[in-house]
Amino acid sequence: MLSExxxxxxxxxxxxxLLSALYSAQEQYGWLSPEAIQHVADQLELxxxxxxxxxxxxxxxxxxxxGQYLLQVCEGLSCYLLDGADTLVAQIQKHLGxxxxxxxxxxxxxxxxxxxxxxxxxxxxxxxxxxxxxHITPESLDELLAxxxxxxxxxxxx
Amino acid sequence: MFEPVLTQNVQRADSEKIAxxxxxxxxxxxxxxxxxxTPGELVEMVKQSGLRxxxxxxxxxxxxxxxxxxxPGTPKIVAVNADEGEPGTFKDRLIIECDPHQLLExxxxxxxxxxxxxxxxxxxxxxxxGYQRLVQAIAEAYEHGYLGKNILDSGFDLDVSVQRGAGxxxxxxxxxxxxxxxxxxxxxxxxxxxPAQTGLFGLPTxxxxxxxxxxxxxxxxxxxxxxxxxxxxESKGPKIFSVSxxxxxPGNYELPLGTKLSEIIYEHAGGIRGGKQLKAVxxxxxxxxxxxxxxxxxxxAFETLAKAGSALGTGAIVVMDExxxxxxxxxxxxxxxxxxSCGRCTPCRIGSMRxxxxxxxxxxxAGLQDDIERALYLSDNIDARTFCPMGAALVNPARxxxxxxxxxxxxxxxxxECLVRLH
Numbered sequence: 237m238l239s240e241x242x243x244x245x246x247x248x249x250x251x252x253x254l255l256s257a258l259y260s261a262q263e264q265y266g267w268l269s270p271e272a273i274q275h276v277a278d279q280l281e282l283x284x285x286x287x288x289x290x291x292x293x294x295x296x297x298x299x300x301x302x303g304q305y306l307l308q309v310c311e312g313l314s315c316y317l318l319d320g321a322d323t324l325v326a327q328i329q330k331h332l333g334x335x336x337x338x339x340x341x342x343x344x345x346x347x348x349x350x351x352x353x354x355x356x357x358x359x360x361x362x363x364x365x366x367x368x369x370x371h372i373t374p375e376s377l378d379e380l381l382a383x384x385x386x387x388x389x390x391x392x393x394x
Numbered sequence: 395m396f397e398p399v400l401t402q403n404v405q406r407a408d409s410e411k412i413a414x415x416x417x418x419x420x421x422x423x424x425x426x427x428x429x430x431x432t433p434g435e436l437v438e439m440v441k442q443s444g445l446r447x448x449x450x451x452x453x454x455x456x457x458x459x460x461x462x463x464x465x466p467g468t469p470k471i472v473a474v475n476a477d478e479g480e481p482g483t484f485k486d487r488l489i490i491e492c493d494p495h496q497l498l499e500x501x502x503x504x505x506x507x508x509x510x511x512x513x514x515x516x517x518x519x520x521x522x523x524g525y526q527r528l529v530q531a532i533a534e535a536y537e538h539g540y541l542g543k544n545i546l547d548s549g550f551d552l553d554v555s556v557q558r559g560a561g562x563x564x565x566x567x568x569x570x571x572x573x574x575x576x577x578x579x580x581x582x583x584x585x586x587x588x589p590a591q592t593g594l595f596g597l598p599t600x601x602x603x604x605x606x607x608x609x610x611x612x613x614x615x616x617x618x619x620x621x622x623x624x625x626x627x628e629s630k631g632p633k634i635f636s637v638s639x640x641x642x643x644p645g646n647y648e649l650p651l652g653t654k655l656s657e658i659i660y661e662h663a664g665g666i667r668g669g670k671q672l673k674a675v676x677x678x679x680x681x682x683x684x685x686x687x688x689x690x691x692x693x694x695a696f697e698t699l700a701k702a703g704s705a706l707g708t709g710a711i712v713v714m715d716e717x718x719x720x721x722x723x724x725x726x727x728x729x730x731x732x733x734x735s736c737g738r739c740t741p742c743r744i745g746s747m748r749x750x751x752x753x754x755x756x757x758x759x760a761g762l763q764d765d766i767e768r769a770l771y772l773s774d775n776i777d778a779r780t781f782c783p784m785g786a787a788l789v790n791p792a793r794x795x796x797x798x799x800x801x802x803x804x805x806x807x808x809x810x811e812c813l814v815r816l817h
């Protein structure tokens with residue numbers, strides 16, 4: 237039925253559960269460490285190589301540990317046209333002292349540049365973990381970063 | 395007077411809930427289809443409606459349904475393509491987030507018509523809100539007896555589940571999506587065999603875009619003639635146009651196919667921001683060739699755009715005003731495609747990167763003497779030399795932008811600087 241495919245389940249179509257299993261593992265471990273990959277492989281009766289080949293294909297699977305908040309700035313054409321993209325990346329870089337692909341030393345923020353996130357009507361747009369933030373201005377970005385900085389450990393959504 | 399149907403619910407409070415949907419006539423089409431029409435009659439009705447796929451390729455939906463084997467002994471699958479990723483496009487997100495039951499109705503009716511007892515929705519990984527709402531909507535549909543065993547006493551069974559993608563543009567291509575649903579990297583498959591013969595898990599599979607399926611309940615309720623009464627000769631029915639970029643009111647606008655591009659930009663989307671001049675328009679998502687201001691009176695339809703050397707694609711309109719550097723627009727789009735190549739076919743894997751590098755050099759004022767020619771040469775040698783349509787998709791924006799705005803590229807090359815400055 238509709239329930240989240242269970243990582244415990246194994247059947248002839250077990251590989252079809254791999255993306256769901258990788259999401260579950262990433263949530264539990266925080267990222268897809270070699271141990272997490274091995275764990276998923278064991279559960280689905282796949283080889284770690286099979287699991288890694290899938291995990292490494294998709295940009296949403298993290299093969300490196302990241303910060304508590306993943307800031308994803310859209311650099312798609314529509315966001316660029318409305319002065320998002322490079323401008324917002326530069327502002328975050330200045331504010332947090334990290335370049336795209338990096339994480340702050342306190343483990344709070346990671347910065348990533350992403351392509352069109354189908355939110356062109358909200359351009360310029362960014363994502364913070366699974367939440368979309370649209371119509372971003374330099375002021376609202378400052379506010380958002382300040383708000384996130386003040387969040388307690390473990391509170392993932394704002 | 396045109397009356398929107400695909401977006402009729404999206405502004406309502408709690409539009410994603412089944413109570414709201416039912417209060418406005420929801421699931422009447424499912425009842426009518428499953429208890430009053432045969433699968434064959436439905437396939438015929440969709441053929442008569444003239445509905446063409448809204449995911450980009452525009453293949454006639456009823457014909458696709460007709461390709462599914464009729465043998466009742468073979469298990470069949472419906473795979474809903476909710477992996478909306480074409481840059482500039484955000485129409486399916488609207489349906490999924492704000493009217494998921496409309497999508498489910500289309501899915502149920504399509505599954506009944508092709509004899510599938512299992513449907514999967516493959517939703518873009520980034521659509522977390524949409525994923526949650528869809529999971530909730532499916533649970534509600536089960537509770538109300540629109541999914542599960544013996545739906546509405548019709549004897550028809552259907553299970554639907556949702557699978558999240560994980561960030562790969564190529565998975566919007568139907569065979570790459572099937573690979574991904576099987577837990578593999580999203581490398582497109584060679585066709586034939588087509589999914590209707592050998593699809594998910596090797597079973598006959600109908601792959602259909604979200605907006606295409608959303609049209610189905612309305613065709614069932616109002617009839618094929620009603621649907622075919624809108625549009626042009628070869629492009630029938632309503633269409634959601636996603637408008638973004640330099641317009642006053644970016645957003646989704648549901649209009650009949652055949653509506654003039656200029657009407658969409660200037661009337662519905664409120665015209666160009668800051669009273670500036672229009673410079674270029676992408677009519678159907680990033681992979682469709684760019685149009686110039688002289689072309690904006692074109693009707694937005696499959697055949698008219700094809701004739702103009704572009705494509706309707708997903709109907710995603712990206713508007714650029716006079717402050718836009720077209721070299722940068724081409725560079726940015728080329729970067730996207732180079733990043734999203736799945737890597738299987740050499741012309742796409744290597745060619746997309748070389749194309750990006752040439753455009754990047756030109757943009758930054760470090761172009762090599764033959765970089766414009768190189769970009770065109772690469773484009774001609776990537777197009778139609780790949781497994782999947784990604785090859786054509788990636789060269790379209792680059793090649794068309796060079797062809798239509800060549801003096802800007804030459805200025806970058808000769809003067810090592812830009813003719814225009816954004817903002």
